[in-house]
Amino acid sequence: MTHEVAVVPGDGIGREVVPAAVDVLDAADASIEFVHAEAGDATKAERGEALPEETRKTVADADATLFGAAGETAADVILPLRSVVGSYANVRPVRAYPGTDALAPETDLVFIRENTEGVYSGIESEITAGVRTLTRVVTDEASEAIADFGFAYAERNGYDRVTVAHKANVMTATDGLFLDAVERVSQRRGAAYDAELMDALAMELVMNSEAYGVVVCPNLAGDVLSDLAAGLVGGLGMLPSANIGDENALFEPVHGTAPDIAGDGVANPAATMLSAALLLEYLGHHAEANQVREAVEGVLADGPRTPDLGGTASTGQIRDAVVGRLP
């Protein structure tokens, strides 16, 4: 069966790392057809909108999407795209990849971030001059969905510890509802977890990340805690992510457009290739997913390396090296 994958490189190094990852996907799995689409700052400059209807449609119609990065327009591109694929779970594995200078090399975390609500509701008002509000939304439906996804993910991937981040001592009603939903799902599944205040968890992750596994988070908590954890493994450079919905999904590196090196052809494509591996897994191509992941990790371990990892290789040389390691 052929799968259709939408490819949205975006801006900056997105235009370098996404093509490299597409070449790797192509080499790993002949059954994917690619459809290209545009979004981001350059698209806005050309067409007046960062995310044209055409791109939304391409992404909606595809079986999955590989996205790169967007510049100033990032929020106007990635938030709607997450919603176009119906994504309710943002999956962010954080570990120290070979070749990285990591503060906490033992880190092996996966953030399962609620991806539809919280302070990302988009509901803001001006009450009177100088007084504005934002409506944080928390529902049973989204809270149960993310809890269920998190417990299932932990089971499937052999993590024995699930931590649930919250701030229910202050956001009593909303995070209280979130915690009640988590508790119901855990009872139904017979799954264990610890609830931790997000502030205390921020400190614990810095001091003790190796003691944690899967971390289920409300939207903003997941945003901040996963970036914090990235700091423990040498930064966002190598981190992939998945935005999972019931019938569609979008995969993206956690890093941005890196304007300082964009255009130089030396961007590290590892995060995007690892995101492509998550995409293969999502499409059910488990063997190929493993092959890509192992090839990328092999190159990270043995070289060649891009300048961010102390080497001199180009994005194209990394692509060739990864493709060369595929069976």
Add this chain to the structure above:
Amino acid sequence: MTHEVAVVPGDGIGREVVPAAVDVLDAADASIEFVHAEAGDATKAERGEALPEETRKTVADADATLFGAAGETAADVILPLRSVVGSYANVRPVRAYPGTDALAPETDLVFIRENTEGVYSGIESEITAGVRTLTRVVTDEASEAIADFGFAYAERNGYDRVTVAHKANVMTATDGLFLDAVERVSQRRGAAYDAELMDALAMELVMNSEAYGVVVCPNLAGDVLSDLAAGLVGGLGMLPSANIGDENALFEPVHGTAPDIAGDGVANPAATMLSAALLLEYLGHHAEANQVREAVEGVLADGPRTPDLGGTASTGQIRDAVVGRLP
């Protein structure tokens, strides 16, 4: 002039470290009169409320308050008390004190956290079964006040870098208003700053804390980022804090009630004594403030030490050692 200081030990080790810090204050400065008041879990059990009207009144009438910690009722005690003293700025210096095992010993940060609004508004609603909202409030008045306080603090204390945390790419209207207010104040004062997304800042603080100085934050960002930073200097154990209002203020260690060691008489009183030093400074007793700070740091450096720092000393022995170092 005699100052009246309210003393609210609270629960757990609060009942051990606060008396020790009061002894130090007493030894350092004879012009303080202490008034004791109760709050916390034990108070709730005895009187049905965690924060009796009597305690509010004592705190409101005093020139300043030294608070310890509260257990389960922490939010019901500390949030109203911050508001009783009219505190709009929560000041959290984070650095590695001598004797601490710190991941990032060069850290010298001060979080200036907005202390009245944001998601701490307390406005939550049930919209329908399974759907709840929280109203995040951001105003010109509170945003300008915290920015002004932050810039003044940086100037007064010789910090040349001010960073402002926000999430205005997602919370466009509310954090947009916050950033506009900061910009106005910076123009008025001729002060420089960098605005950084709170997620990116979480990563940067982990990787690069020594590059930062004063960090001005909305309420929840300050809660999470200051705990994160505590992780870089060995935890909350030694960190003091101040809640500053226009005519009153409350001082508290950042740590909690430590139920695992409460009652053993071995709690480390350093954070509370350093909070007492901030209190002396607030009351204008600068020389005495420095004397207390230096005495505490001297004991941390040379011992005796409590068990959390690898020693065997009791809270009382630390008190005696600190008092012994005062002029």
